[in-house]
Amino acid sequence: MLEVRELSIVQDGHRLWDSVSFQVGLGECQGISAPSGFGKTTLGRVLAQWQTATSGSVTVGGKPLSKKGYCPVQLVPQHPELTFNPYRTTGESLRDAWSPDAPWLERMAVNPAWLTRRPDELSGGELARIALLRALDPRTRYLIADEVTAQLDPHIQAQVWRVLLEEVKRRELGLIVFSHNKALLEKVCSSIWMPQRDG
Numbered sequence: 001m002l003e004v005r006e007l008s009i010v011q012d013g014h015r016l017w018d019s020v021s022f023q024v025g026l027g028e029c030q031g032i033s034a035p036s037g038f039g040k041t042t043l044g045r046v047l048a049q050w051q052t053a054t055s056g057s058v059t060v061g062g063k064p065l066s067k068k069g070y071c072p073v074q075l076v077p078q079h080p081e082l083t084f085n086p087y088r089t090t091g092e093s094l095r096d097a098w099s100p101d102a103p104w105l106e107r108m109a110v111n112p113a114w115l116t117r118r119p120d121e122l123s124g125g126e127l128a129r130i131a132l133l134r135a136l137d138p139r140t141r142y143l144i145a146d147e148v149t150a151q152l153d154p155h156i157q158a159q160v161w162r163v164l165l166e167e168v169k170r171r172e173l174g175l176i177v178f179s180h181n182k183a184l185l186e187k188v189c190s191s192i193w194m195p196q197r198d199g
Contacts, residue, residue, distance in 0.1 A: 001023055001062075002023060002024045002047070002058070002059075002141075002142050002174055003023045003058070003059045003060075003062075004021055004022050004023065004047070004056070004058055005021050005056055005059075006019045006021055006055065006057070007020045007021070007043075007046070007053050007055070007056030007057070008020070008053065008055045008056055009039065009042055009043065009046060009054055010054045011039075011042060016042055016043075017042075017043060020056070020195070022193065024142065024174045024176055025174060026141065026173070026174050027168060027169065027172035027173070027174065028168075028174055028175070028191075029165065029174075029175040029176075029189045029190055030176050030190065030191050030192070030193065031176075031177045031178075031179065031186075031188070031189035031191070031192040032176065032177070032178050032192070032194075032195070033179060033180065033192055033194045034194065034195050035180075036180070038195070040146065041077060041146055041178070044075045044077065044144045045077075046058065047073050047075070047142075047144060047176075048071060048075035048144060049065050049067055049071050049073065050075065058073075060141060060142070070097075070139050072139065072141040072142060073140075073142045074135040074142070074143050075135070075144040076128070076132050076135050076144065076145055077146045077148075078146045078150070079124075080124070080128050080130075080131035081120075081124060081127050083131060084119040084127065084131075085119075086118060086119055086120060088118070089115060089116055090115055090117060090118070090119060090122065090127070090130050091114075091115030091116060093130075094115060094130060094133065097134045098137045100133055100136075104133065104136075105133070107159075107163050108132060108133045108136075108159075108163060109129055109156050109159055110129050111126075114130065115130070123151070124151045125151040125152045125156070128148050128151055129152075129156075131148070132145070132148055132164075138171075140173065141173065141174060142173070142174035142175070142176065143173060143174070143176070144176045144178070145164070145175065145176070145177050145178065147178060147179055147180070148160075149161065149184075150181075161188055177189055
């Protein structure tokens with residue numbers, strides 16, 4: 001179980017989240033829908049240990065997340081190009097996490113030739129698929145997908161979501177989906193949270 005308890009995030013003098021509590025179980029797909037600028041990406045960064053909350057806690061299996069070693073909560077942000085080293089090939093960055101085989105590349109619609117190129121030689125949609133594949137490391141227990149398929153055409157979107165939902169079921173992966181697309185959330189998620197902000 002991923003549990004968020006009384007989590008508050010203040011950034012640049014603005015309180016983005018105030019005493020937020022929720023939980024996501026293994027094998028569960030939960031959607032979070034809120035307007036742009038609400039702070040969804042910042043929340044994802046905190047859950048994945050990319051930055052620290054102002055107060056509150058995030059635990060997996062009742063244990064606080066450690067900043068050492070591989071984090072079982074992985075975030076694929078809306079702009080995945082920011083997560084790649086611009087001086088290395090995408091394949092090198094992928095293999096820093098794990099080395100998926102050819103069937104995995106095919107499942108995620110990743111052309112093997114892309115892995116020989118640097119990030120600036122690929123499109124946003126191509127990088128999104130590689131970033132998702134990297135985050136599906138077998139050690140990952142919870143995956144946060146932040147508008148990750150928005151840059152893909154409908155056919156590839158459907159393929160990617162089919163794979164993600166298969167992994168939710170096959171390995172009891174916990175999936176948190178941030179999206180403005182309520183139709184998508186209703187289709188892939190078992191529950192949807194639409195946080196409100198006073199004022």
